[in-house]
Amino acid sequence: MNSTQGTLARVTIGLMAGLLSVTCHAEVSTEKAKAQSLAVGCLSCHGETGEGRGSLPPLSPLDRDTFIRRFQAFRSESKTSSVMHRIARGYSDEEIKRMAALLAKGSPR
Amino acid sequence: MRFSRRRFLQQIPSLAAIGCLSVGPLMASRGTPRIVVAGGGFAGLNFAHALKQLVPAIDITLIEQNSHYVRCPGSNQVIAGFKPLESLIHQPARLLREEGIRFLQGTILGGDPERRHLRLEGGARVPYDRLIAAPGIDFRWEQIEGYGKAESLKVPHAWQAGDQTRLLRDQLAALRPGGLFMMTVPGNPYRCPPGPYERASLVAAQLKRTNPRAKILILDAKSKFSKEKGFKSAWTRLYPGMIEWISFETEGEIDHVDANRRTVTTAFNRYRPDVLNIIPPQKAGTLAEALGLTDDSGWCPVDPIDFQSLHHPRVHVIGDAANFGPVPKSAFAAQTEARACALSVALSLADLPLPEPRLINHCYSLIASDRAISVTGVYGLKQGAIPEVLSLLESSPESDQQMEFINAMDWFELLIETTFGKG
Numbered sequence: 001m002n003s004t005q006g007t008l009a010r011v012t013i014g015l016m017a018g019l020l021s022v023t024c025h026a027e028v029s030t031e032k033a034k035a036q037s038l039a040v041g042c043l044s045c046h047g048e049t050g051e052g053r054g055s056l057p058p059l060s061p062l063d064r065d066t067f068i069r070r071f072q073a074f075r076s077e078s079k080t081s082s083v084m085h086r087i088a089r090g091y092s093d094e095e096i097k098r099m100a101a102l103l104a105k106g107s108p109r
Numbered sequence: 110m111r112f113s114r115r116r117f118l119q120q121i122p123s124l125a126a127i128g129c130l131s132v133g134p135l136m137a138s139r140g141t142p143r144i145v146v147a148g149g150g151f152a153g154l155n156f157a158h159a160l161k162q163l164v165p166a167i168d169i170t171l172i173e174q175n176s177h178y179v180r181c182p183g184s185n186q187v188i189a190g191f192k193p194l195e196s197l198i199h200q201p202a203r204l205l206r207e208e209g210i211r212f213l214q215g216t217i218l219g220g221d222p223e224r225r226h227l228r229l230e231g232g233a234r235v236p237y238d239r240l241i242a243a244p245g246i247d248f249r250w251e252q253i254e255g256y257g258k259a260e261s262l263k264v265p266h267a268w269q270a271g272d273q274t275r276l277l278r279d280q281l282a283a284l285r286p287g288g289l290f291m292m293t294v295p296g297n298p299y300r301c302p303p304g305p306y307e308r309a310s311l312v313a314a315q316l317k318r319t320n321p322r323a324k325i326l327i328l329d330a331k332s333k334f335s336k337e338k339g340f341k342s343a344w345t346r347l348y349p350g351m352i353e354w355i356s357f358e359t360e361g362e363i364d365h366v367d368a369n370r371r372t373v374t375t376a377f378n379r380y381r382p383d384v385l386n387i388i389p390p391q392k393a394g395t396l397a398e399a400l401g402l403t404d405d406s407g408w409c410p411v412d413p414i415d416f417q418s419l420h421h422p423r424v425h426v427i428g429d430a431a432n433f434g435p436v437p438k439s440a441f442a443a444q445t446e447a448r449a450c451a452l453s454v455a456l457s458l459a460d461l462p463l464p465e466p467r468l469i470n471h472c473y474s475l476i477a478s479d480r481a482i483s484v485t486g487v488y489g490l491k492q493g494a495i496p497e498v499l500s501l502l503e504s505s506p507e508s509d510q511q512m513e514f515i516n517a518m519d520w521f522e523l524l525i526e527t528t529f530g531k532g
Contacts, residue, residue, distance in 0.1 A: 033456055034464040040448045041469030041487070044441060045520050048162075048527060054519035055512070082509040082516060083485060087469060089500035090487025095467075 035102040038095050041087070042103060050103050059103045067104040071096045141168045142458055145227065145237035147217055147396060149173030151180075152428025152443040153243035154201055154528050157210050159451035164458070170211040170235065172227070176200060178529070179270040181301065182440045183521070188267060188278045189311035191478055197270055204530030219399040222421035239454060242402060242409070242418075243428045243447075244394025245269075246300045246438070249407065252390040253293075253363055260368035264385045267308075268300060280384045281312060287322035291382035293363060293373060295390040296330040298408070300429050300438045303335035303484070305388055307474040310340065313348040314477045325352045326382065328363070328373065330390075332356045335437075336474055336503050339482035346507075347477055393430035400424070408432040413496045414463050415453035416446065425450055433468070434496030436488050440524060442470040465490045473517035481505075481513040 045056045052058030059067065073079035075088035091099070144160060146153045149171055157171050177200045186192040205212045213235070220227040226236040248266065250257045256264070267277040284290060290312060294305040309325050316323040333356075334340075344352045361376035366387060373380045373387075392398075392407030402409040402418050409426040410419040416431060418424040427446045429438040436442050449466040456463050468488040473481045482505040491497040505513050 029456070029459070029461050030464070033452060033461065036452055037449060037464040038467045040445050040452070041467065041471075043448065044444055044469065044524070045471065045516075047523060053523045055515045056519050056523070082504060082512050083471065083483065086485035086500060086502040086504075087471070087487060089502070090467070090469075090489070091499075 032102070035098040038091070039099045039102050042099065045083075060105060062104050063106055064100045064104040067100040068096055071100075141166060142238040143236060144169045144239050144241065144454070145235055146171040146241045146243065147227065148243035148245060148394070148428070149175075149178055149201060149212075150243060150245050150428060150443070151182075151440040151524075151528055152245075152447045153241065154205075155444045155447035156241050156243065156427060156451050157205065158208065158527065159448045160454060161208050161210055163451055163455040165209075167458075168211075170213055170237075171205060172213045172215055172217055172229070172235065174214070174216050176202065176214055179274070180440075180525075181268070181270045181304075182524075184267070184270040184274045185304065185308045185311045186475065186478075187274055188281065188308060189315040190278060190282060191311065191315065194275055194278070197274065199525070199529035201529045207530075217396055217399075222400065222424055225423065238423065239458075240424045241450065241454075242397060242400060242424060242426045242430065243443075244396035244430050246391045246393065246429045247395050249390040249392050252295075253387065254365035255368065256366040256387050256389060260366070261387070264366070264368045264371065264387055266388055267386060268304075268388050268391075277384075277386055281315075284316070284320060284323055284384055286320055287324075288320070288383035289324050289326060289380075290316075290384045290386070291326045291328065291373065291380055292386040292388065294327060294329045294331070294334075294388050296357075298432075298438060299388070299391045301472075302437050302439075303340070303472065303474045305329075306334060306336065306340045307476070308386075309352050310343060310348075310474070310476045311478070313344070313351045317348060317351065323351070326380070327352065327354045328360060328375070328380070329354060330357055330362065332358050335472075336482055336484050339503060339505055340474070340476065342507075343476040343480070343482070343510075347480075393426075397426065397430045402426055402430075404432075406432065413490055413494065414465065415457065416450040425454065434488070435498050435501075436468055436486070436496060437470055437472065439470055439472050441472055442468065444524065444528070445469055465493060471520075473513060473520065475514065475517070476510070479514050480510040481517040482510060483513055483517070 046052055046059045050059035071088055074084040077085050146157050157169050177198050179197050184197055187194050202212045216230040218228045218230055226234045265273045265277040267273040292305055309327055313325055364374045366373050371385050393403050393409050397403050397409050401420055404410050409431050411426050411431050416425040416427050418426055427450050428443040445468045453463045470486045473483045475481050484503045487500040488496055489499045
């Protein structure tokens with residue numbers, strides 16, 4: 001578990017217990033907000049829950065590693081698609097990881 | 110499966126968590142902040158949906174002039190006679206009610222950004238803590254001599270959907286055999302940059318069946334256009350000899366239009382088509398001007414971090430009316446802007462730092478009744494301040510065009526459902 005995931009997980013638990021300090025809220029939400037902000041564009045085609053639609057595949061069943069690997073493969077055009085290779089060019093490795101932490105299966109709930 | 114917004118919150122509670130965190134100083138001192146959304150199109154509706162998901166307790170009022178919305182995306186299919194006009198009409202009130210968003214039908218005359226309220230026709234005042242202005246576009250009637258609002262009732266623009274869509278559709282359906290359909294296209298920026306060329310393509314697709322000797326002439330105020338390569342190769346392949354595009358260099362500016370005689374006069378020629386479609390130069394919707402949100406360009410300058418107006422704090426502008434640098438004016442962009450803006454409003458109400466927005470515009474154009482091409486842009490901020498293009502690529506090999514059509518239909522269904530509700 002990397003530090004981002006660790007922080008997110010801790011916060012989820014903290015929120016449930018209602019024990020978090022305001023400072024900690026801010027730190028965590030900033031991390032989440034960055035991921036949410038990056039992922040805004042994903043939802044338009046893959047649905048608000050990543051459920052997909054018809055020919056537009058769902059994101060929610062992908063585990064984190066698959067999400068990251070596929071995204072990177074689109075970027076290097078080793079995996080083909082009519083669309084995703086064009087979108088993938090606009091995101092760095094770090095940003096892809098952030099989005100995976102939000103959208104992929106097994107992300108902190 | 111019934112689409113459920115509740116499910117979204119359950120499945121991605123990280124978003125809901127921001128809602129839980131939104132006990133910022135504003136809420137603590139003044140109660141629930143009042144959010145007012147002016148405009149019920151793609152930008153306004155998607156903002157309201159997204160903010161309500163992020164902060165379920167928030168108080169949102171959406172003000173829209175009409176009880177129903179007639180959408181532009183898809184209207185070229187209606188104009189070309191492939192879809193009924195009714196398919197463009199949506200009534201979002203039910204979805205808003207289900208979400209707990211107040212829908213107020215009314216005409217906004219203006220407002221006071223210092224005292225933070227809007228003035229409605231009939232005298233009512235609507236106070237707000239944050240205003241989200243999504244007024245769409247209006248036309249610069251003065252820019253083409255001889256073409257004003259009154260003339261558009263004879264010679265349609267069909268660039269706002271509704272009666273104009275019907276008028277152009279009916280005129281095209283009555284085009285004489287071998288007749289000429291002429292479109293004039295403005296310079297950038299305007300709503301839906303590839304829209305005119307999609308219109309020409311779909312009209313050609315219909316005329317090829319019903320009136321194969323007919324011709325389409327596009328008189329452009331530009332010397333290049335969106336998805337030019339894809340459109341031009343489709344025209345050559347699918348509609349050989351039917352569509353002619355005339356660039357600014359060739360023909361120069363329109364000198365004047367005579368709506369009664371249906372003529373367009375340029376520096377070099379006079380055209381007398383059988384059906385004329387003038388797409389006028391555009392600006393932000395008149396409400397933006399009334400609220401003092403526009404600059405000399407006619408569009409609304411915004412802080413790209415949170416879409417806040419550079420003229421008035423606590424007023425955000427999204428959708429076609431906003432000037433967001435290179436991001437085109439499309440429904441796709443409006444939806445991503447709306448969601449990004451909702452996130453930044455939720456965070457700022459909770460007094461949390463704002464991330465840089467990352468926007469996507471992925472825009473499909475139909476080139477036939479079963480084929481599409483697309484352009485995809487990803488946009489970020491240079492040095493955290495200036496909108497820039499991170500990636501901008503056009504499709505589409507011919508082998509992808511039928512797949513792109515299927516993708517386009519699925520995306521479109523999703524867009525319509527998330528914006529207006531199901532059914």
